[in-house]
Amino acid sequence: MISLTEAHRCISMLESLQPVRIPLDKALGLVCAEDVYAVHNCPTVDSSLKDGFAVVSSDIAEASPSHPVTLAVTGSLTAGDEKAGVHVSSGTAVRIMTGAAVPQGATAVLASEFAEVSGAAVTITADSRIGLNILCKGSDIVQHQRVLAQGEMLGPAHLGLLAAAGVKEVICYPVPRVAIAATGSELVWPGDPLTEGKVAASNMVTAAAELQAMGITASTVLVRDNLYTLHEHFQDIVRQVDMLITCGGVLDGDKDLTLRAMEQIGMVKIFHRVRIGPGKGACMGMVGKTIVFNLPGGPPSNHVALLLLALSGVRRLMGFLDCLPRKKQVFVSEELVGQTDWTQLVYSRVHSAGGSLHAVPLSNLTRFAAMAKANALIELPEGCAVIKKGSLAGAWFYPGYF
Template sequence: MYDIGFQQACELARNNITPLGAEKIPVSGLSGRVCAREAIALIDYPSADSSLKDGYAVISRDIARADRQNPVLLQVVGTLGAGDPCTMSVSTGKTVRVLSGASIPEGAEAVLAEEFAEKRDGHIRALACSEQGRNILAKGSEVKEGEILVRTGEVFTPAKIGLIVAGGIQEAWVFRRPKVGLLATGNEVLLPGQPPETGKLFASNLALQDAWLRSWSISSVIEKAEDSFPGLKTALESIVDECDIILTSGGAWKGDRDLIVKVLDGLGWNMLFHRIRLGPGKAVALGFLQGKPVVCLPGGPPSNEAAFLLIALPLVLQLAGYTGSPYRRLTGILTEEVRGQKDWTQVVHCRAEKQDFSIRLVPLASTQRLRSMATADGLFLIPEGVEHISKGTLVEFICLNDQ
């Protein structure tokens, strides 16, 4: 398919990508990962009835009528702290001192908070009642053995990790993170670390992509190839064996040296689409080589960034099991009119300025391409068919800067 709409391209991409296989990892590595198999509690939490407060384990009927005018005397027969083996019991007229987190001794029905007790020579005077269950965290009230704690597709947050550890889980299944091949094409391209040469450019596109991937803890392999059939063929054949997905930059349009799609055709890839109605960012192709996704991105920095953020990065994250948008989406009020194109979706960089309880969106000029990208807080889309959006309009934008 050629020259398709942006929304159609996104839908085709989403529908043809499935997450990679699962791996089992310790809880120390779970943060931010996507659950691949339900995490099921192995134990109850708490494992026994326990005290919520420092106080005294009592039989409720012993102190049912206790108050400051009519205190009830109870004998203290021992003390239990959190984690202590519970070998004591409570009978009528007796109590056990319990600290927060301690197991409730046999026979006790409630905990009288210590502020309602006065100590006296191995006894306490109970100054209030404490009905059955008061100040007791019941066994399994937080987590029950066999309960599903985290479902497939959910992201392990710190709080969810704490929950599964409480349920006795020390390892969990997550979707494997992909290794991404980043391939720069072009005779003029230098990789970071190479000495500068007049007339050549450093591969800023790859640096940007690698930085975004690292922000998601996804590793990459960076390569470059000159604009020739043999060079591109060799680079693609090498990188496809090592990586789960390939992102190429440059050479995806219709020029004399735009060879990447032709080389992929020669290698027998299964192309889904080539060129989308997105500006900047239209020189995009997506297909599969040896069953692995290959996304061909434009070479110009604004086009490359737009296509990477809107097409490629969501696909990489989908391989890792993530669903939905990878970006925070907010709304802001346009400070000036913006114009789009009748026959494509327009991408606009913007600066977001907080004003009282709203956000002002300042569109950025595209004359200084890399500088506009570096100073942008976000970007928004002017949909295909919309030729202008008026000043003062509330629009949704993708937040690229959480600061």
Template sequence: MISVEEARRRILEGLSATPAETVPLAMGWNRILARPVRSRVTQPPADVSAMDGYAVRAAEALEGARLTVIGVAPAGHPFAGTVGPGEAVRIFTGAFVPPGADAILLQEDAAAGDGQVRVTETVRPGRWIRARGLDFATGEELLPAGKRLTARDIGLAAAANHAWLAVHRAPRIGILATGDEIALPGDPIPEGGIVSSNAHALAALVRASGGDPLVLPIAPDDREAIAAAAVAARACDMLVTTGGASVGDHDLVQAALGPQGFALDFWQIAMRPGKPLIWGRLGATPVLGLPGNPVSAMVCAVLFLIPAIARLSGLPGEPPRTIRALAGAPLAANDRRFDHLRATLATGADGQPVATPFPQQDSSMLKVLSRAEGLILRAPLAPALPAGAAVEVIPLGDLGI
């Protein structure tokens, strides 16, 4: 068995980003830039007013001075003339500052009437003017390649006059659940069988991680059926199987894929839940074989599939973020496998996070997983800890799953 860190390293080192595609700006959210975004315009394109008021010459806009109003400059309609000695132009937020003016007299600091404006508070040069190029200039790199685009980034790209963006194609992830005993939700449940949850849970996780899931029909415990389904998924950027990864007579994923050219990299990780995990390639297609137990499958997906999708999307593929918390209950000494305890998260009296493990940690208990807010990390051979001891936790809410 290999460690969690070694498994993640070997999975990521064999993956590369998907090709670039061009998408409309509105479809760029949460995608990974394949090429930098450089501005096509200067913003603002000229000196503009930051407030409603009067464009003036600061040297003359002294308290008590009276200036003649010679025109109006709304946003989008620049004043055509020049502000000369003793003159002012009524101006509104976002309007170009007319030539000759070097400050804005706030309307709150002015008294207007009879075509004139009286200054009630002295104005400093440059006051309330946003200089040309204050935000960015033509040709400036605004967003680097490899960045996951936020709504704020979309706004910046729009302001930089980009209607289209070059992003990495969303990775296509084939999901194949195996087993005679499972049925899709809503379908007849076979005698002695259960409803399959893994494929749907993994599809949701793939979407949350920026991938494009392809849920394949359930494959029975039959080598030919598993092989046919896997071969059909070769067009995907990765194939994820669930079930059939252990050593039982009906755990057939490796046996079914071997004759199709499957090359195994590793099998079995020193972790709980999720020991029986397969990683290899079917031709050029990476294959991640997850355990059939639903909690094991999801914990493995958090640790390995989410970083893999990130790497395929054009990101480095970092491990899940961890936080430091206090144990909300005593923790038993751990054995030789890295443990991931499902836990709730709360804020303690001193403001620190408190992670309390559920009393039952069976890898089949989806209700516990659904209610869990974090995974307490317990290293191999970690000693027993009392309540209140410091622990490392993966907060599941960060992952959007």
């Protein structure tokens, strides 16, 4: 049996999946496996920030409503037009749209609200300094500069940045292939009739939903309490996935056959039993290159082990260097009593008030109600017998909170 810290250290040492080249439209939520560099400048030319007129700024240095300046309009440019052959010289102006390339000779762009067109001439009523309303070539992105670093997760704005930098594909860690096997002859598929003694496979549903929130569609299967059946299913599954998560069968009862079946197919244990409550029975191992997390069957034990252990393993496969759940200090609203021999986890609801985080333990709720309402697990670490009301404590947050 190992501590939670030791279990996290084991998970953090897992190797990420082999990187692959991914098109931008498929890369959302993935992690860069290498630094990414700009293919070209952005913008590729000096371009206009306004609809207006490209001018020589010295021509209109004295322009004002009381002293307007009139210039000859010699052409026009819109975004995407070639600027070759379009030129601005003293005494002339070129009509220009936002995003269009600034023509040769122009030193500023005057916004259209300060200009009035009459035939082939424009009357200017405001001055313009050199460079006004011009976005210089490479001012957003310089060709060959590093735009993203290895280990960064790609969000929507990151993908926009890469597109602006001329990047079509990015080397990323791929989405892991994950299977969830819920074991137990008492289990039925959610929605099927619950005859006496049967239980819906809620652990499987929760785990699949957590993975779905990470962009992973896991395959799911129910397996009866039969050593041969478990052996056959597990042996088949591990050949097809990067990670197998099992629910149930990790204790020492006559029907707790999961670990026996895993041993039969050659699983090498990395750890078995973690000093946490709930979740103590969790096991992690490997069958070949496939990572296996064997989680307890009791809903709170399964859920805590999923949040603190298995999902961390998934994130590590996805290339996250910091793969552990987010942990922050919170003020607890009531006294909590722990077990000095292991780390106790308490479902809680955390909210922000007055610039700090405050946690309300949910010990008065039923198991499923507490799991559903909570957004964090207050930690009473090994050796901590009591956390006083109003004291600070560490809290592990559900994915997506704080």
